[in-house]
Amino acid sequence: MVELDRLNQLMLDYLDPEVKLVLDVGKYTIEAGGKRIRPILMMEVCRMLSEGCERVAPLAVGIEYIHMASLLHDDVVDGALTRRGRPSANLIFGNQAVVLGGDYFYAKALWLYAVYGNLKAVELVSRAVMHMSQSQILELNSIGKILSEEEYLRIIDGKTGALFSASMGVGALMGGSPLYEEFYSIGLKVGRAFQLIDDALDYSGSEDQLGKPVGNDLKEGKCTYPLISVMSHLDIDWVMDRFGKGDTEELRRKVVSLGGVENTRERAKLEIKEVINYLKSFENSETLIEILESVVKRDR
Template identity: 40%
Template structure:
């Protein structure tokens, strides 16, 4: 990871536009769990890789992730990310969008440097799926008609796609057999879904200092996350009228977030979301059984537990 961080610092530089490293550094150095690049490194090493290309791929994955965060904060009009003001708040929307574009371009340069057409296919496809998921979320948000299938498609795009690409590309660069590549892709996909389910759950019951965002952000942005979808599915006419007002019409008042949380608890929506997150973590762990036993495989298994431990 030290080599990955050094490569990120080098590649986010710009000879002619100093704002690019300023904006990027603000987000990259804010912390974050660095799960995606770690997954790439771990997958490659788990498959016996001893070269240097996994470092490039890990930096690629982090650049794609950072670019999507910059764009997301503009789309969502967010003011906080990882406990700090967002780049679009400190600079402006134009800078966030254009620096995000620059990071996407840098990520493709790094992919090409590996010389693997298969890796380029995996990561470029993931970038397209991420964008597709974000656009789908735009059309699905603020509509009580959004169902669980659409929600799953959204989070597969916006989160799980990059987790899966991170683990799959690490295995591919190592020349792993197809069965191991498939197992690590399944692991990344399930881990990413678990991660997003936990994130959506914490938005209705987390602590801002721990999350690096404000509790209730999804509610204020009127997102149809799983806790809302489950609560709406069981709502009586009075409760549905409440959800219509706060989600579809955007008429939110003092105490509405707390009332939403009450309805979610009453209908078991929060507990059901938690249960599904744990099921996906179990699915991720099960996928690792196809890989040779090793300390690194055990670490990846433990990571699945860590992802859901935030709501344990």
């Protein structure tokens, strides 16, 4: 809790725009809360590898700014009405202000990396943002289509995994480790597990837990792992008559009854297990491993 409070305060402190509307959008987004899993992972990787990791705090703030910018832009693209249990920023401030506010978050993140990081840190986070942006376009182009597992993983590895890669890679880099590219690679698996759990919760969670409507993916025509994992048991024409079309509740219930949620959670556990096995060779990895285990146990 202390770590979260400190992160939230740093995010407000570093925001520091000159235009009040940018501040209003930023404060509204920050004060909505969040798990802050990406900056926490960055700081914990650094702490595992090195003492005196205060220098990584501004970079941890920067990675969360990038995440928040992507959420702001996603909500505009999706026409979202809620985020974390309250009206989405685009509903309050309008699409134009929110897109430009997201741009400010991106710019501020790069400024933090230029001032407090180094050229390699800038390269790692820029690589992640490029990967993330391209995968979000891939997802947009996949709406209404039934995907293969390979296509789905390609999307989530960029959409979610890339920023986890940067979080762990930059944490290792700032911790003085020459293994920062290995941490970048295993971060992809952490992000994959995180997104798998998100996708499972969209089928089995509740609006009170998630702070947003349940079943959105099916309603929007997004094909995720719960559906992919049981497609061999379903008639494709029956699915397509319901997928992304009006009342998708019957399809959601069928996927759940066939074990789609359990399949997805098990796949997430396999991804995290690989990461934990890698980290066990490092001293002082207990806290980091505990955080990673919580990724696949969460219910929101």
